[in-house]
Amino acid sequence: MVLDARDITRALTRISHEILERNKGADDLVLLGIPSRGVPLAERIAERIASVEGYDVPVGSLDVTMYRDDLRMKPARALLPTKLPPGGIDGRTVVLVDDVLFSGRTIRAALDALNDIGRPRAVRLAVLVDRGHRELPIRADFVGKNLPTSLVERVKVTLAGVDDADAVTIFGEVAS
Amino acid sequence: MKRHLLSAGDLTRDDAELILSTAAELRELADRPIKKLPALRGRTVVNLFFEDSTRTRISFEAAAKRLSADVINFAAKGSSLSKGESLKDTALTLEAMGADAVVVRHGASGAPHLLANSGWVRSSVVNAGDGTHEHPTQALLDAFTMWRHLGESKPGGLEGRRIAIVGDVLHSRVARSNALLLNTLGAEVTLVAPPTLMPVGIESWPVQTSYDLDTVIPKADAVMMLRVQRERMQGGFFPTAREYSRRYGLDGRRMATLQDHTIVMHPGPMVRGMEITADVADSSRSVIVEQVTNGVAVRMAVLYLLLGGSEPAVGGEE
């Protein structure tokens, strides 16, 4: 285990503050979690922003399944929910939230998906873990923890509510 | 390998629930400014219609286009039964064009089955209505509509819900597919028709039957009226349209006996005044227009799950 529950809480608090600083407040912010674990992360960030600013940032989810570049490489997958906040995303600053940033392909798909649902003023990216090995020119604006990994390793994020408890764990070749 | 959707009976409960939950996500698309998803980019869907059915064809066409598939409409009306060979020749032509899916509507029961098993085409075959046999995507959109109004949060959960399907069961592919699918989803189906319009051997279907509409509908959670073609009168299945309407039509008086939450459905096209009166069709209980909207979402789900990945995720074997 490389991050425990308290590490994750601290990281999300820091990200929340960084988002507010960068955006100069919570106005016009929209948080879109990428299912499945990006969604509870986005909700937790929104809670922290609400406790700091006293303002409820709209939270939604953005499924990227149909935009993935490996769609045809596996049997057709079940879709995950896309829920846009009632105010939409046009003219807003959208912060995409995901658990792990790796090749960058998921975020590329997310940017394409966003393109089909509206025109944000700006798009930012927040991730709990950046494990490196990018295959596309994409970087995160807000990172909970940079985690240098080897390609044969696997990073697993569990979150209370979805899973048993909060944790980020690296599995080696043998464990996988 | 799962490749085709020929019969509602081919769908397991898992298959049906996956289609319905996928349709639920895709239905949201209708409310977005850009009603388009890229999942089937580069795939070709052929609508092969040997029978006139503008609404079903348009529904499949919209579904395929919203998933970015290329759509070819092939209307081969009039050549269905008179010259059977045309199905084969048409199929070979489509195969040569490289169709990934063939959506087929045909007047002969079993024509999609034949297309899928003949070796004429390698593409997926989706049955869009064959003769008096089946219409599985209609059953899926009906189940989807019922689920949205009556179901639990779980996809497709229609456990214990009572569905009355009323009318020309004998000639109805909608009734056959619905009986199979709704049974799979745990609903209790009662088919209501005059004895002359009940198929022989219906005792073996997973349904109850009744000749008396008035005793069935007060208990129903959904009442689905089937189209009755006036030609059936020539066949002597019932004496007059008026007598049929009186005994098996849904009018305001009968509607008043329904439970508050009960919805009224019709696969269309309606014969107003025959099986359903205008005040019922246009009432707040009627979900007939919504069925059409849901049809696009359900057909998108079917096409996506058959064609979106490296191999289909639902459907019949072979």
Add this chain to the structure above:
Amino acid sequence: MSTTYLIKNVRVLGGEPTDLLLRDGVIADLGGRAASASERIETIDATGLIALPGLVDLHTHLREPGREDAETVETGTRAAAMGGFTAVHAMANTEPVADTAGVVEQVWRLGREAGFCDVYPVGAVTVGLQGEKLAELGAMADSAARVRVFSDDGKCVSDAVLMRRALEYVKAFDGVIAQHAQEPRLTEGAQMNEGELSGKLGLTGWPAVAEEAIIARDCLLAAHVGSRLHVCHVSTAGSVEIVRDAKRKGWDVTAEACPHHLILTDELAATYDPIYKVNPPLRTAADVEALRAGLADGTIDIVATDHAPHPHEDKDCEWAAAAFGMLGLETALSIVQATMVDPGLLDWAGVAERMSFAPARIGRVADHGRPIEVGEPANVVLYDPAARRTVDPTESASLSRNTPYRGMELPGRVVATFLRGRPTVLDGALV
């Protein structure tokens, strides 16, 4: 001078091994050594083989004239010989219909020219099979073809008055009406047996009652006017019961069952493969059982093939658009062995009765269906009941390929067929 054949160690009708000498078109000796040293004799070692009288089919479609793309008299009689038949009755539903002396004589002559088996044309009961007006039955009876069996097969003589007149009229020349029992109004658009499955498959049902109602009516008519009635392709348990009852009353009614109705059931329609589309349709397992029992106890007098060739395109299409009918000549004996002999319902003498003696009697054919005895015409088939074969449609001698038994392993094999002492089939191949 024709070759003399000495068939050694053959089991006549499945009896003890003996020798059979065929000379000059007749059975010259049985068990003895009547061959003279001077003549040229071909000896056939028939150890393990059964000798049956040449089979007689009362119900064959040879399609000529008119549908020579499906079958000709020549190809159809080749298939017949391969199946052990030495005589076939060619149904009248050709184009033109065999409703005049001219057409039946043409078919008869084509059969003689082909030479693989004797062809007895069946005359149409009504002009053009239209069911409106009697055809010239007497002219056909008096023609060179000497027609004795009349049938509108493919269509039912549904008009009760017309049927009565036909039954009466043919008494003048000892003819018989072979009825295709199908009430037309009850079977409009019918595609398969009406039952549980037809409802599920959405194929229009062909109810058993449509057959049984006509058979019951015709039995009563035949009794009333004192005529002979033959019922084609009995397919339901109810029909067997009606015929059994008619025979019990002493009425002159005979009936046939087709091989496919003895082995295949309506479940095959679920494939939507029109190779299984036939009229009357394949019925339920209970009907199959009743037919076998009826054939065993003699209620059903004969097995007739209803060999119905169709070109590929008429079967390579949607069920509803496809033609009715299936091949039968080359597989009939194997099906009878599998369904009747092997389960112990019929012995080989019984097979000879159902597939040779009785059909010849019903058709009033003098030179076929004779016992295997000295002095009788040398129409003999040698059959190996121990052989097994897998049906390959491409090997069929018929011009068509629409056998429902493709890929099935069937028992038995026709080794040789002799027509008046001359082999039409030897070593399992046409001569």
